[in-house]
Amino acid sequence: MLNIIRERLHQGYRTLNYPFASPSISPRFAGLPSLEPGSCKGCKSRACLAACPTGALRIAAEGPELDMGRCLFCRACETACPEGRITFTHEHRLAAYTREALIVRGRAPEDVDQPGIRPARGEQKRDLSLFSRSLKLREVSAGGCMACEADVNVLGTLIYDLGRFGIEYAASPRHADGLLVTGPVTENMKKALLDAWQAVPEPKIVIAVGACAISGGTFRGSREGCGGVESVLPEGSVDVYVPGCPPNPWTILDGILSVAWKKRMAK
Numbered sequence: 001m002l003n004i005i006r007e008r009l010h011q012g013y014r015t016l017n018y019p020f021a022s023p024s025i026s027p028r029f030a031g032l033p034s035l036e037p038g039s040c041k042g043c044k045s046r047a048c049l050a051a052c053p054t055g056a057l058r059i060a061a062e063g064p065e066l067d068m069g070r071c072l073f074c075r076a077c078e079t080a081c082p083e084g085r086i087t088f089t090h091e092h093r094l095a096a097y098t099r100e101a102l103i104v105r106g107r108a109p110e111d112v113d114q115p116g117i118r119p120a121r122g123e124q125k126r127d128l129s130l131f132s133r134s135l136k137l138r139e140v141s142a143g144g145c146m147a148c149e150a151d152v153n154v155l156g157t158l159i160y161d162l163g164r165f166g167i168e169y170a171a172s173p174r175h176a177d178g179l180l181v182t183g184p185v186t187e188n189m190k191k192a193l194l195d196a197w198q199a200v201p202e203p204k205i206v207i208a209v210g211a212c213a214i215s216g217g218t219f220r221g222s223r224e225g226c227g228g229v230e231s232v233l234p235e236g237s238v239d240v241y242v243p244g245c246p247p248n249p250w251t252i253l254d255g256i257l258s259v260a261w262k263k264r265m266a267k
């Protein structure tokens with residue numbers, strides 16, 4: 001017993017003062033993409049397109065565009081681009097309120113690594129401030145590989161301590177304010193996801209976590225369905241998209257906090 005108390009005192013307070021302090025993330029972490037603007041006409045190889053396993057890249061007239069909703073953050077395009085025009089910053093705050101806002105064009109802003117809570121990218125579809133003090137989420141793993149699910153679960157540990165924000169996972173959709181969905185939504189999980197969504201009382205929110213939940217990810221186009229959350233739930237039902245494969249736990253926490261970020265900033 002004495003050893004436990006001694007160890008507890010030795011470890012001290014481990015919860016990070018997030019979002020007001022910057023988390024320590026591995027230097028290998030690939031965050032917000034930064035794309036050098038300008039025409040790619042001079043490049044005949046299109047090696048970046050060939051390297052991308054999910055078709056997340058597009059070459060537009062103004063330069064490359066990257067869809068974070070499909071991206072696995074594998075960095076294959078960064079290695080393949082002969083002109084070094086595709087790089088990844090260390091910025092973990094990647095969530096967006098709209099699907100369109102996940103498409104990155106041009107260079108990342110210079111202040112990307114400054115601490116603090118920010119709104120997600122794009123415009124909120126509706127006012128979510130009702131959920132600023134208490135938010136209960138039912139997690140639905142819709143055919144996921146357990147990578148996103150593991151990073152969602154870890155938010156309950158003492159480093160992240162999701163509960164201090166008034167956010168908890170609920171055991172039933174009937175007791176929840178919304179769904180947090182992971183996985184590409186396989187045929188077998190379509191009905192279960194729809195049933196869970198219908199069981200959540202209004203007003204309800206949906207957070208799509210990971211490339212699979214957003215777009216189907218690597219399973220996109222599979223005959224097992226797998227078109228992501230929006231292939232099953234009604235149009236406009238997703239309120240926050242959290243990209244990544246899997247997203248870093250800090251990215252997921254930032255995405256959940258962005259549900260009512262203005263009210264949280266005011267606290």
Ligand code: SF4
Binds near residue numbers: 053054055057076077
């Ligand atoms: S990092 Fe994203 S855009 Fe680049 S090759 Fe991998 S999946 Fe495609």
